[in-house]
Amino acid sequence: MAPPMTTKTGEAFNREQIESLFKRRFFFGPAFEIHEPVKGLFDYGPPLTAIQANFVNLWRKFFVNQEKMLEVDPTILSPYKVLKTSGHVDKFADWCTKDPKSGEIFRADHLVEQVLENRLRGDEEARGETAAPVEADADGKRKKKLKTKQVAIKLDDAVRDEYKSILAQIDNYGGPELGQLMVDHKIKNPDTGGDLEPPVEFNLMFQTQIGPVAGSIAYLRPETAQGQFLNFNKLLEYNNQQMPFASASIGKSFRNEISPRSGLLRVREFLMAEIEHFVDPEGGKKHAKFSKVAHIELELLNRQVQLDGRTDIDRKSIGDAVKEGIVDNETLGYFLARVQMFMETIGIDQKKIRFRQHMANEMAHYATDCWDCELLTSYGWIECVGCADRSAYDLTVHSKATNTELCVKEKLPKPLEIEEWVVDVDKKKFGPKFKKDAKAIETALDSLSQELREKLSLDLSSAGKIKVDVPSIAAGSAEVEKDLVKIEKRKRMQHTREYVPNVIEPSFGIGRILYALLEHSYWTREGDEARGVISLPTLIAPTKVLVCPLFNMDVFRPIVNDISDRLDIIDISHLVDSSGASIGKRYSRNDELGTPFGITVDYQSVQDNTVTLRERDTTKQVRASVDEIIDAIKLLTDGKESWESILRRLPLIESKEESQEASQEV
């Protein structure tokens, strides 16, 4: 179970308080609320939209620009054939169980998990133990909490252990196993006690039709990845045929969740950022820049530990993790480290991040290995970035379905001498002899394996003829005499090597990361617990500066307008608040929005053109000329100078916010 959430100041995290803030200041809200909200659809209001835009720009800089990735923007609408080929039409589904009486539908894994967790909590209560906080991670195979009643009933020790073991590997069960667990442990509709049907699969894609009248079936993409795979040849060409390379895409994807809950954590429409790094499967999937990140330490929770029913964390450098084989290869390891670095840059609490390896049944149908970057929230550990090794799965299936080569052809440093068995057919005699079957028999001969060729060459010299299976002709096989065919071992020079690249895919769920980031950044000041502060890094903060005239009076306007124009010119997003509220109140309203800096224009400003600059987290203020303050803000927002350094070089004002104001009251 996840540890309880605390704020950065060590207080217990209060989710109701932050939810009230999100609502009051329109970070986000249910979509179409005045009509009737649809579950799992949220509109982002101004603060979160700005945070999201800053996130996207940072992500693009950190990954696309610095790693020279090829960013593409493929369409959301995806025809049936594409997603049938990728396996999503058949396999992108959740196991659901229905109560035939009430018509209710439950995610089977969520239901089993919730019922067993509640029984365990009931047991603890009955034993007089303090109930641990619920671990409600909304990730992996998309779990979700159900409200089920908790009754204080003591369990046998053996039952208790069994429940714990089931819960530790809940993500590893398929539909039949879940059905069996429901039978074995008498899991019913938690609201009515009604019987439930065995789990069936429900596809999670939204379906539509393209074109007028009866158009062709299409889906809203469940991931951006397919659009990247389908453009592989164009991207390889764009990259001058150089390997390895990565493509990337930022865009909306859609999942028709059965029962979306947990606010922004399980939604039906979400912004993703996905990287598809194409790498040679041979040579151990090395990464040229791995040495630059090898020292980065990560908290790792590997597959075996989970299968053992444990959740021990292993903290070690990614260099060691790859060396010890915990993380499979350098390329996967490189991205885990880069994800960790990125999370630190955007302000994720470094004590609330871990990397968890998927268990075999938990992985998506296309993955051979997967590590999730999980962030701790008040809902538990949440999957926020999935780092999957998709091997050659996608390129291979699309290549087969379209009869198109999706591979790399590399000139060998020196040609290889290949010795192989070759079948030569005497075409002149072949036609007259086999008539309409000639073509089929020829094809059958061409597709013989090297082993068979060797064997048949012996038959040919010993018996003077060979027999080959040809399932497509009436006879089912054919006898070919030695005057019609020759099988010989020959040498040839191979100048190029062909291979289908493997794909390492870091896939970011942006809404989840932003939600976790907001929880990690939220705290309250001692003595002012009713109002929160969101300590976002300046890079991510929706507005960088709040400009406040002491009062809404003409005398302050020229200086305020001058500051605003100058901030516009240097592209620093800011707001002017000329409302009648006190300066202290205006600042505290902006602490809630994460605005890192505030400028106050007061009577002294009119006389000597100095203003005060206030920082959100320390609430300390300095006073200097407008020029100096604008310069300081530029340095602070560019990350070139710290607030501590500013405090050392510009004069601090001792007066508290409210008293400063009072002293200036007219």
Next chain:
Amino acid sequence: MAPPMTTKTGEAFNREQIESLFKRRFFFGPAFEIHEPVKGLFDYGPPLTAIQANFVNLWRKFFVNQEKMLEVDPTILSPYKVLKTSGHVDKFADWCTKDPKSGEIFRADHLVEQVLENRLRGDEEARGETAAPVEADADGKRKKKLKTKQVAIKLDDAVRDEYKSILAQIDNYGGPELGQLMVDHKIKNPDTGGDLEPPVEFNLMFQTQIGPVAGSIAYLRPETAQGQFLNFNKLLEYNNQQMPFASASIGKSFRNEISPRSGLLRVREFLMAEIEHFVDPEGGKKHAKFSKVAHIELELLNRQVQLDGRTDIDRKSIGDAVKEGIVDNETLGYFLARVQMFMETIGIDQKKIRFRQHMANEMAHYATDCWDCELLTSYGWIECVGCADRSAYDLTVHSKATNTELCVKEKLPKPLEIEEWVVDVDKKKFGPKFKKDAKAIETALDSLSQELREKLSLDLSSAGKIKVDVPSIAAGSAEVEKDLVKIEKRKRMQHTREYVPNVIEPSFGIGRILYALLEHSYWTREGDEARGVISLPTLIAPTKVLVCPLFNMDVFRPIVNDISDRLDIIDISHLVDSSGASIGKRYSRNDELGTPFGITVDYQSVQDNTVTLRERDTTKQVRASVDEIIDAIKLLTDGKESWESILRRLPLIESKEESQEASQEV
């Protein structure tokens, strides 16, 4: 008809050439091409994706940040009730005509337009006149070209004039009129000559279902606007109840076009940026910053000119246009001017932009006035930004459908004394007297107009009773005696004013603008017509700098890596090209991508740490230390110094690109 397209150097524009470039360098391509492309769906490759990201950031800076707009991110999935209320379920449709024999479906307006244009061209040919280039604007009500045969047949002068008059107002016809035109002018299936059915409406929204099993109907939004309107109350609250204000949104929208063509100009999935500016309908819709833009000159094509069958352009300042009533109000005028300024910033050719007013039937169902910003392309004039006055339409319909107030309540500067007729009902007697009808009669009395109240007060005093219509009761009306009701004129003080804001909506089609921008930026150098140059402004260019070592040799690597790292630190997107191609070839490959600057590292660099800096449009090169060159690039990309100024202060190298290389050949 639109003028023929020329490049900025005055050459005839060659669309085939630019299309080949788009394909060769993967600006964009048909989505799912290896499976089977779906019409109207395109994937953006790396250059166009980067251009799009730069566009979005610039747009956000120019509109959202500088105008302090409230950017929101509403969902794409929109439930039935929302779009039923907005009128899109009933009215967001095109008129189509079907050939019952072949099953083909045509957009009726496109068909009529194309057939008549071809007859006119045939006539010109028959008369021996040179055929003018086709005007194939893909805008207004979504016109599209059909390939119909052009036969040289002379027309009567009267017929010719009639055709021209029809074409000038083709966007103004509804379905019945188009059907009549098809009958009157014998318009058939252009491929087969088959008869066509009368036009019927086809809804352009993609439909899907939300939720498991039989979910509820939803659509992919056809515009971002509805999500902004539905959040009106939250946004007004966020803006501290201050009016006017604007919301904005950037995101994908979808239209199930009947026959998407013209590349990026008529697609089924597209990125939009929409502004909803909420303004008080009283007081002439003034704009506080209008005086700042009043001098901006625009090319205007107003409604009356088009109805007269003409296309004369009126060039005047937006200040004069509003004063003369050509553009209805300051707010609409302000945005037209801002659109013009933005287009100039991103590099739109100022000779290829105009503003055209919609005709009455051409406007969307929600608009009371609309001006399109049109850009000239090789497909003709294309609507790229629609600036509509949606009046109070959307807020009113959603308010009614949800029984939610969507209005502004403003405290009046001084209370208003209102004199009005008031109906008082004696409730104690009313119930016993009218029994079950009492409530309905009371409601009927409450909803009487002021005029009726005045008249009935006279009846009451003269006849001692009044008769009121009550359609909801069996009797249909009721007689009320004077002891049960009193009607008096009374005074009261009104302290607040309530109104539903009007909405001015500039709506940007980003794909169309980018396509037009690429056409406007494309030209070829004299003597090198096979290879194009895309002269994008640095702000928009996908990559800012190409770094080229003279040869792919170790000796150059430290300097190249140093330059690359330093460009990363100052966030300047760049690529290193160490391929074996000649410097000239590498530059010319990047001229095609719009890369404005190139750095060459050569043998001299190794000795004195100087490098050359080359500018795309002039192909001139300067040489200076790495420090100086990096500084220059920073100034150039920030728009703080021009290339002309750099040329004056850093030493020019005279040698041509190819000869520079030849002289250094080892």
